[in-house]
Amino acid sequence: MIRFVAVAAVCDRLFEEHKELLNLFTKFHKLTTRDEQAGSEELAEHAVSVMTTLDESIRSLDNVDTFILYLHQVGQSHYKIPGFQKEYFWKIRNPFLEAVKMTLGDRYTDNIENIYKVSINLVIETLVEGYEKAHQQHLAGPSS
Numbered sequence: 001m002i003r004f005v006a007v008a009a010v011c012d013r014l015f016e017e018h019k020e021l022l023n024l025f026t027k028f029h030k031l032t033t034r035d036e037q038a039g040s041e042e043l044a045e046h047a048v049s050v051m052t053t054l055d056e057s058i059r060s061l062d063n064v065d066t067f068i069l070y071l072h073q074v075g076q077s078h079y080k081i082p083g084f085q086k087e088y089f090w091k092i093r094n095p096f097l098e099a100v101k102m103t104l105g106d107r108y109t110d111n112i113e114n115i116y117k118v119s120i121n122l123v124i125e126t127l128v129e130g131y132e133k134a135h136q137q138h139l140a141g142p143s144s
Helices: 005-017 019-024 034-038 041-062 064-079 086-107 110-140
Strands: none
Touching: 005 019, 005 034, 005 041, 005 086, 019 086, 041 064, 041 086, 041 110, 064 086, 064 110, 086 110
């Protein structure tokens, strides 16, 4: 799994660049400064949860059905978050790639970078599919 230091860096970068994401979570509204964000255990736990989801999904790539089912469920769960938009999934892409680069250090090559770019794109596309599936089910009503 991506090291905790890298997770913290991802969290810092993600919420620094996309402050609107903090507003999606009631418990994070009070975190207005970078120091408050860095000192928040709840935010750190959420960052670990996000990175664990990404890590688990990439590990499950050898079983495509499990991979798709898992990420569709995660995508569907985000549909229930008031104000969440499917485009928000893409905001984790660059911070995730930075975490991989930090974690791998000298082992990070152009080939590894390309592999992780393809992987994270597939993960995010599958999350979006899950989100869209939940949206379609919502539009269809309770009988679906």
